[in-house]
Amino acid sequence: TTGTVHHVARGSFALNSTDVSLSETGAAYSDQWMMKRVGGGQEIACSGTDVSTRVYAGGIIAPEKLSALGITEAQVLGYLKKYLSQYAGTTRLHEPVASVPDGDWHYRYTIMKDYPDIPLTIGIETIMYKGNEVFIHVFLVTPVA
Numbered sequence: 001t002t003g004t005v006h007h008v009a010r011g012s013f014a015l016n017s018t019d020v021s022l023s024e025t026g027a028a029y030s031d032q033w034m035m036k037r038v039g040g041g042q043e044i045a046c047s048g049t050d051v052s053t054r055v056y057a058g059g060i061i062a063p064e065k066l067s068a069l070g071i072t073e074a075q076v077l078g079y080l081k082k083y084l085s086q087y088a089g090t091t092r093l094h095e096p097v098a099s100v101p102d103g104d105w106h107y108r109y110t111i112m113k114d115y116p117d118i119p120l121t122i123g124i125e126t127i128m129y130k131g132n133e134v135f136i137h138v139f140l141v142t143p144v145a
Contacts (some may be wrong), residue, residue: 008032013042026063035059039075044110044144051144054092058125058137076135083107092139102105104130112138119143 003018010032020029026048032053033041040133045052060066083099084091091097097109106128113122116134120142 003029003031020024028100053142053144055140056137058135061133066134069132069134071129076127076129079105079107080135083127083143085135092123092125093141096123 003020006016008015008017013034014034014063015034017030017032021029022028026046026060029043030045031041031043033039035041036059037058040055040057043054043056045054051062060111063073066072066076067099079102087097088101089094091107091109094111094114097107098112099107103140107126107129109123109125120140123141124136125135125139126133
C-alpha cells in the first residue's frame with residue numbers, strides 16, 4: 001500500500017505527511033517533514049510490538065553550485081528516488097551501503113557512530129556527482145523502547 005502526501009499541523013508548523021498501514025500485517029509507517037532545498041523530518045515505523053523512529057535533516061547544495069556542475073535539483077532528487085526504490089530495504093538503517101558508481105553519480109550511506117547500549121545509530125547519506133557532494137542527509141535511527 002502506498003501512502004499519499006497530505007498536510008498536517010505539528011504545533012504551529014505546517015508539515016507534509018505520508019502514512020501507510022498494512023492491514024494484512026499490522027505494520028504502519030508515518031513520515032512527517034518540512035523541506036524545500038534543505039529541511040528535515042521524522043519517520044516512525046511499527047511492526048507488531050516493534051516501533052522505531054528515524055530523524056533526518058539535510059538536503060541539496062545551493063542552486064548556483066548545481067548550475068556550475070550542469071545539473072538540477074530535479075536530477076539529484078531523481079537519482080535519490082531511483083536508488084532508494086532499488087535499495088530501500090538495505091539503506092538508511094544500521095549498516096553502511098555504498099552503491100557502484102552509476103556514470104557520474106554515486107550514492108553512499110555511512111555509519112558515523114553506533115551506540116549499542118542506547119541503542120542509537122547515526123548515519124550520513126551522500127550523493128556525489130562527478131566527485132562533488134550534491135546531497136547530504138544525516139540520520140538518527142533508534143527503536144522506541
